[in-house]
Amino acid sequence: MLFSKLFLYTLRQAPKEAEVISHQLSLRAGLLNSLASGVFSYLPLGLRVLRKIESIIRRHMNELGGQEVLLPALQPLSLWQKTGRDEILGETMIRFKDRRGREMVLGPTHEEVITDLVAKYVNSYKQLPLLLYQIQTKFRDEIRPRFGVIRSCEFIMKDAYSFDATAEGLDKVYNGIYSAYLSIFSECGLQIVDMEADTGFIGGSASAEFLAVAEAGEDIVYFCPDCSKYSRSESCPSCKKSGLSPIKTMEVGHIFKLGTKYSQSLKAYFLDEKGKNRPLEMGCYGIGVSRIIAAIIEAHHDEKGIVWPEKVSPFTLEILPLGGEDSSLVQFAFELYHQLQQKGYEVLLDERKESAGVKFNDALLLGLPYVVVVGKNSFGRGEVEIYQRRDNRKITLSKDKIIEWLEDKISYL
Amino acid sequence: MLFSKLFLYTLRQAPKEAEVISHQLSLRAGLLNSLASGVFSYLPLGLRVLRKIESIIRRHMNELGGQEVLLPALQPLSLWQKTGRDEILGETMIRFKDRRGREMVLGPTHEEVITDLVAKYVNSYKQLPLLLYQIQTKFRDEIRPRFGVIRSCEFIMKDAYSFDATAEGLDKVYNGIYSAYLSIFSECGLQIVDMEADTGFIGGSASAEFLAVAEAGEDIVYFCPDCSKYSRSESCPSCKKSGLSPIKTMEVGHIFKLGTKYSQSLKAYFLDEKGKNRPLEMGCYGIGVSRIIAAIIEAHHDEKGIVWPEKVSPFTLEILPLGGEDSSLVQFAFELYHQLQQKGYEVLLDERKESAGVKFNDALLLGLPYVVVVGKNSFGRGEVEIYQRRDNRKITLSKDKIIEWLEDKISYL
Numbered sequence: 131m132l133f134s135k136l137f138l139y140t141l142r143q144a145p146k147e148a149e150v151i152s153h154q155l156s157l158r159a160g161l162l163n164s165l166a167s168g169v170f171s172y173l174p175l176g177l178r179v180l181r182k183i184e185s186i187i188r189r190h191m192n193e194l195g196g197q198e199v200l201l202p203a204l205q206p207l208s209l210w211q212k213t214g215r216d217e218i219l220g221e222t223m224i225r226f227k228d229r230r231g232r233e234m235v236l237g238p239t240h241e242e243v244i245t246d247l248v249a250k251y252v253n254s255y256k257q258l259p260l261l262l263y264q265i266q267t268k269f270r271d272e273i274r275p276r277f278g279v280i281r282s283c284e285f286i287m288k289d290a291y292s293f294d295a296t297a298e299g300l301d302k303v304y305n306g307i308y309s310a311y312l313s314i315f316s317e318c319g320l321q322i323v324d325m326e327a328d329t330g331f332i333g334g335s336a337s338a339e340f341l342a343v344a345e346a347g348e349d350i351v352y353f354c355p356d357c358s359k360y361s362r363s364e365s366c367p368s369c370k371k372s373g374l375s376p377i378k379t380m381e382v383g384h385i386f387k388l389g390t391k392y393s394q395s396l397k398a399y400f401l402d403e404k405g406k407n408r409p410l411e412m413g414c415y416g417i418g419v420s421r422i423i424a425a426i427i428e429a430h431h432d433e434k435g436i437v438w439p440e441k442v443s444p445f446t447l448e449i450l451p452l453g454g455e456d457s458s459l460v461q462f463a464f465e466l467y468h469q470l471q472q473k474g475y476e477v478l479l480d481e482r483k484e485s486a487g488v489k490f491n492d493a494l495l496l497g498l499p500y501v502v503v504v505g506k507n508s509f510g511r512g513e514v515e516i517y518q519r520r521d522n523r524k525i526t527l528s529k530d531k532i533i534e535w536l537e538d539k540i541s542y543l
Numbered sequence: 544m545l546f547s548k549l550f551l552y553t554l555r556q557a558p559k560e561a562e563v564i565s566h567q568l569s570l571r572a573g574l575l576n577s578l579a580s581g582v583f584s585y586l587p588l589g590l591r592v593l594r595k596i597e598s599i600i601r602r603h604m605n606e607l608g609g610q611e612v613l614l615p616a617l618q619p620l621s622l623w624q625k626t627g628r629d630e631i632l633g634e635t636m637i638r639f640k641d642r643r644g645r646e647m648v649l650g651p652t653h654e655e656v657i658t659d660l661v662a663k664y665v666n667s668y669k670q671l672p673l674l675l676y677q678i679q680t681k682f683r684d685e686i687r688p689r690f691g692v693i694r695s696c697e698f699i700m701k702d703a704y705s706f707d708a709t710a711e712g713l714d715k716v717y718n719g720i721y722s723a724y725l726s727i728f729s730e731c732g733l734q735i736v737d738m739e740a741d742t743g744f745i746g747g748s749a750s751a752e753f754l755a756v757a758e759a760g761e762d763i764v765y766f767c768p769d770c771s772k773y774s775r776s777e778s779c780p781s782c783k784k785s786g787l788s789p790i791k792t793m794e795v796g797h798i799f800k801l802g803t804k805y806s807q808s809l810k811a812y813f814l815d816e817k818g819k820n821r822p823l824e825m826g827c828y829g830i831g832v833s834r835i836i837a838a839i840i841e842a843h844h845d846e847k848g849i850v851w852p853e854k855v856s857p858f859t860l861e862i863l864p865l866g867g868e869d870s871s872l873v874q875f876a877f878e879l880y881h882q883l884q885q886k887g888y889e890v891l892l893d894e895r896k897e898s899a900g901v902k903f904n905d906a907l908l909l910g911l912p913y914v915v916v917v918g919k920n921s922f923g924r925g926e927v928e929i930y931q932r933r934d935n936r937k938i939t940l941s942k943d944k945i946i947e948w949l950e951d952k953i954s955y956l
Contacts, residue, residue, distance in 0.1 A: 137610050137675060139664045163660055165615055166645070171660055172613035180613070197550050200585035200593070202578055203616070203680065204697045226639040228696070229684050232579070236649075247576055247584055251552045262550060267616065267680065271642050283641070284617045 131445070133480040137174050140492050150346035152427035153278030155436050159495050161423065161444075168275025168283035175496070176423065178444035178476075180286065183422050184265050186317045186441065187288050190310040194303070196261045196290055201243050203267060207233035209242045213395040218331045224271050236269035241332070241392050241414055244291045248410070249398035255295045258400065258410075261303060263290035265419060277346055279420040280380060290415040295402060297389070300411040304336075304387055307415045311340055311383050314417070319439025320425055323351050323360045323379055332414065334388035341379035344428035350376045381418065382425050388412040436497030437519050446475040446540060447500040448493055452486040459509045462529065466502065469533060475540070494519070500539070502532060544858070546893040550587050553905050563759035565840035566691030568849050572908050574836065574857075581688025581696035588909070589836065591857035591889075593699065596835050597678050599730045599854065600701045603723040607716070609674045609703055614656050616680060620646035622655045626808040631744045637684050649682035654745070654805050654827055657704045661823070662811035668708040671813065671823075674716060676703035678832060690759055692833040693793060703828040708815060710802070713824040717749075717800055720828045724753055724796050727830070732852030733838055736764050736773045736792055745827065747801035754792035757841035763789045794831070795838050801825040849910030850932050859888040859953060860913040861906055865899040872922050875942065879915065882946060888953070907932070913952070915945060 144154035147164070156162045161176030172180060188198070207225060210216035216223065216235075224236040237243065244262060252260065265288045272283050279285060292303040308324075315322045320342045327339040341349055352374035353359075354366035365372035393399070393409035402408050430437040438444070449467055453459035460481070467479045478498065480489050486505075493501045501517040508515055514532055516525045527535055557567035560577075569575045574589030585593060601611070620638060623629035629636065629648075637649040650656065657675060665673065678701045685696050692698060705716040721737075728735045733755045740752040754762055765787035766772070767779035778785035806812070806822035815821050843850040851857070862880055866872035873894070880892045891911065893902050899918075906914045914930040921928055927945055929938045940948055 135608070137612070137664070137673060163663065165656060165659070166617070166619050166647075169615045169617045171615060171656070174610045174612060177611055177613050195548070197587045198590055199550070199587060200590050202582045202584060202697050204579070204582045204682065206579050221642045224639060224641070226637060228637070229634045229686060234579075243578060243584070246578070250576065251550070260550060269617065273642060284615050 131476075131478050133478060134482050136478070140495055148278065150277050150280070150428070151431060152280065152344075152346055152424040155427050155431055155495075156278055156423070159436055159497070162278065164278075168272055168281070170279060170282060170284075170420075175444045179423055179426075179438075179442055180420065182442045182444075183318060183419055184286075184288075187265065187314055187417060187419065190314050191261075191263050191288070191290060194261060194306050194310055196263045199262050199264050200266060201237070201240050201247070201264055203237050203269060205235050205237050205243055207235050209246060209396075210235060213242055213392060215242070215331065222270050222272070224269050238268055238270045239287075239332070239416070240264070240266075240289055241291070241388070241412075242396065245392045245396040245398050245410075245412065248291075248293055249393075249396055252293065252398070252410070253400055255400055255402050258293060258295045259299050259303060260293040261290060262293075263288060263415075278424055280346060280424045282420070285421065286419040288417040288419055292413040292415070293398075294411040294413075295400065295408075297411055300387055300389070300413050304385060304413050307385055307413075308338060311385070311415075311417070315340060315342065315382065315422075317441050318422055318426055319430060319442065320382065320422070321429060322382075323377065325351070325360050325362075327384065329386060332384075332386050332388070333391050334386045334413075336387040338385050339381050340383035340385075342382045342422075342425035342429065343377060344380045344425050345378055346424070346428050347378040347380035349379045349381060351379055352376060380421070380425055380428070382422055383415075383417045385415040386413060388414055431497070432522075434491070435495035438497045438499060440499050440540065443497075443499055444476075445478040445498050446470075447502060447536065448478045448480060448496070448498045449502045449504065450480050450489055450493055451504045452489065453504065453506045453509060456506060456509075459504055459506065462509065463504050466504075466532065470536070473533070473537070475536070493517070500536065504529075544889075544891050546891060547895050549891070553908055561691065563690050563693070563837075563841070564844060565693070565757075565759060565837035568840050568844055568908075569691050569836070572849055572910070575691065577691075581685055581694070583692060583695060583697075583833075588857045592836055592839075592851075592855055593833065595855045595857075596731060596832055597701075600678065600727055600830060600832065603727050604674075604676050604701070604703060607674060607719050607723055609676045612675050612677050613679060614650070614653050614660070614677055616650050616682060618648050618650050618656055620648050622659060622809075623648060626655055626805060628655070628744065635683050635685070637682050651681055651683045652700075652745070652829075653677070653679075653702055654704070654801070654825075655809065658805045658809040658811050658823075658825070661704075661706055662806075662809060665706065665811070665823070666813055668813055668815050671706060671708045672712050672716060673706040674703060675706075676701060676828075691837055693759060693837045695833070698834065699832040701830040701832055705826040705828070706811075707824040707826075708813065708821075710824055713800055713802070713826050717798060717826050720798055720826075721751060724798070724828075724830070728753060728755065728795060728835075730854050731835055731839055732843060732855065733795065733835070734842060735795075736790065738764070738773050738775075740797065742799060745797075745799050745801070746804050747799040747826075749800040751798050752794050753796035753798075755795045755835075755838035755842065756790060757793045757838055758791055759837070759841050760791040760793035762792045762794060764792055765789060793834070793838055793841070795835055796828075796830045798828040799826060801827055844910070845935075847904070848908030851910045851912060853912050853953065856912055857889075857909075858891040858911050859883075860915060860949065861891045861893060861909070861911045862915045862917065863893050863902055863906055864917045865902065866917065866919045866922060869919060869922075872917055872919065875922070876917050879917075879945065883949070886946070886950075888949070906930070913949065917942075
């Protein structure tokens with residue numbers, strides 16, 4: 131992609147409403163734009179990051195035998211009345227009456243819809259276990275939307291739902307998803323605190339949450355260095371050591387053993403091996419997909435901008451010709467651009483007629499893992515400089531060696 | 544994918560509410576499930592088809608230099624009041640007041656949002672032309688939702704928006720998209736009638752619609768064999784020939800030259816080469832993505848089921864072992880399954896312990912382009928039969944020749 135063609139306009143300063151660093155950098159680096167409080171447009175760069183996160187999640191869910199579906203946002207209120215969650219969710223759930231008088235809601239989550247769906251098809255233990263998931267837009271009328279995509283009214287979630295014949299089956303898929311989540315977050319570059327949690331408005335018998343360490347996080351956890359355990363209180367529940375130091379985190383995933391709570395309310399029964407009619411054992415498993423973008427930026431930035439982990443970077447690398455009108459230098463940059471693209475790299479070429487300072491500052495703000503700087507002096511010596519954003523290290527290379535060097539470094543493709 | 548693991552349950556009979564063949568077959572072949580009138584869940588098979596259509600569209604939009612974004616469904620009503628379209632759309636647009644008293648709508652389309660977005664960033668002719676698109680969910684409160692995804696309240700559209708400095712620039716992108724649309728629909732296997740159209744509630748100076756020939760279509764067009772032209776009246780507007788025969792079609796795409804209608808209302812101005820402040824010349828270009836599924840089925844089915852065009856088929860092919868417990872036959876089917884998957888084919892293996900009749904009827908209903916039947920007698924002779932769904936032709940092959948034969952046939956991968 132040529133920078134001059136890209137729908138990307140960086141900002142020197144973040145708008146005042148952006149209180150936290152991830153929100154500020156999302157706006158400054160042109161990932162997102164705010165349409166209204168708590169409502170965002172994904173610009174091309176932000177959408178690229180989102181798609182990479184989605185594909186990491188999809189791969190892990192498919193490996194677990196998950197099957198992708200796409201459920202509607204529009205849902206009849208009557209379905210929520212069957213589980214009583216219309217009252218529990220209260221004003222957080224957006225409701226309206228359609229022109230034919232039907233009472234409808236915009237799905238803040240999909241336990242009711244999926245249970246109703248599965249009940250229509252599954253009636254025997256032979257059809258189990260079943261793991262369905264979707265990556266889909268949710269709506270919640272937040273009383274105080276803030277922090278960009280960390281707490282917004284419209285956001286993308288991966289929500290998965292498991293259906294089993296037995297509690298042991300549920301345990302198995304729950305544990306499988308637990309470890310897949312750790313891999314997913316690790317591939318996204320997040321440091322995770324995983325711990326038992328409240329079941330909240332979702333309900334069920336057990337739950338665990340996955341918290342990303344983040345300065346903007348509103349969930350405080352405590353770490354006991356003696357027990358190597360995280361908790362929610364200042365003194366360790368195991369060894370009673372007190373004065374533990376707080377760590378700020380934000381929730382990026384939450385999984386629940388629902389048991390038969392929803393299957394009973396929504397009559398999702400099956401015949402077991404003995405011919406007995408029983409409610410399905412269910413679990414549900416969420417990841418805040420849009421929120422991961424914020425969590426990554428919270429964890430990976432410096433005073434100059436974002437520092438993308440390789441697997442979620444909007445482009446693999448950037449080429450930065452800084453030679454003004456030097457035609458052999460510009461030609462070299464374009465040739466390198468085409469060569470790298472042919473090798474399957476996603477390359478951003480900043481061919482704008484801007485000063486070296488402007489272009490270099492934008493490169494730092496955007497935070498692609500590698501910036502190949504083709505500068506006038508070094509190019510004259512047959513060399514280029516590769517700027518490694520992770521540690522801001524500069525590597526000088528013969529210009530014939532760049533591709534080899536990059537191929538060696540970028541092994542994840 | 545193993546059939547027994549797939550979340551797919553075919554129906555012998557379509558539910559009564561399904562009036563048209565595409566709706567009936569979507570439900571019978573397990574592509575969709577109806578949650579409420581006009582609201583559907585995409586099941587794994589339907590989502591696979593949807594994703595293939597999306598990727599055909601995406602490829603063509605990217606080739607035109609389009610950049611993908613993702614705009615929110617939640618929109619402030621105030622934005623629609625600026626163009627006056629809140630009144631034009633009336634009750635079709637879903638509206639609600641959020642808990643903080645903001646008047647919000649669910650986007651039935653995105654001209655207002657994208658114009659407002661572009662106005663924030665673009666202020667010079669140097670930033671033009673610009674083509675942005677998204678594949679996103681729209682909401683319309685249809686007074687009478689019917690015909691499955693043909694007229695539903697929640698549906699997926701590809702909507703693109705172009706921004707140019709001049710009317711000539713707009714003409715150029717409009718014409719480029721016009722011919723890309725013809726390629727997209729052709730790849731989806733649709734026979735298209737393209738013609739000038741009313742600009743309707745979108746407005747603008749010119750528009751063309753793309754109508755797929757479909758029995759369930761509600762748009763009637765007439766073809767004049769003498770002029771080779773389509774029209775909307777029974778007698779040809781050119782040669783006055785009368786008694787033309789009607790063709791039923793459904794709209795799958797619609798493109799508009801908007802001119803400066805939206806850019807003026809929403810103050811999307813730019814400085815031209817002479818330093819004069821002018822409104823952007825805009826176009827908008829829609830494809831009904833979910834509706835294409837219905838249009839394809841309308842055009843490609845027989846009395847036994849769907850007949851998927853290859854590029855949008857949910858799987859490349861199906862393997863159908865019909866040998867009961869014959870272990871060498873079953874082993875052969877599984878080996879073939881793994882070999883074809885390794886070659887990049889998407890393969891459905893129907894290993895269910897159902898009768899040959901049930902399995903074969905399901906294969907015809909699902910309508911994958913090729914069904915490799917591994918039958919007891921022919922397998923004993925070292926042969927398999929390939930059933931070509933397009934023309935229901937049966938080809939008998941030595942079992943060592945299958946892969947070669949398929950590789951020759953399936954060239955689009």
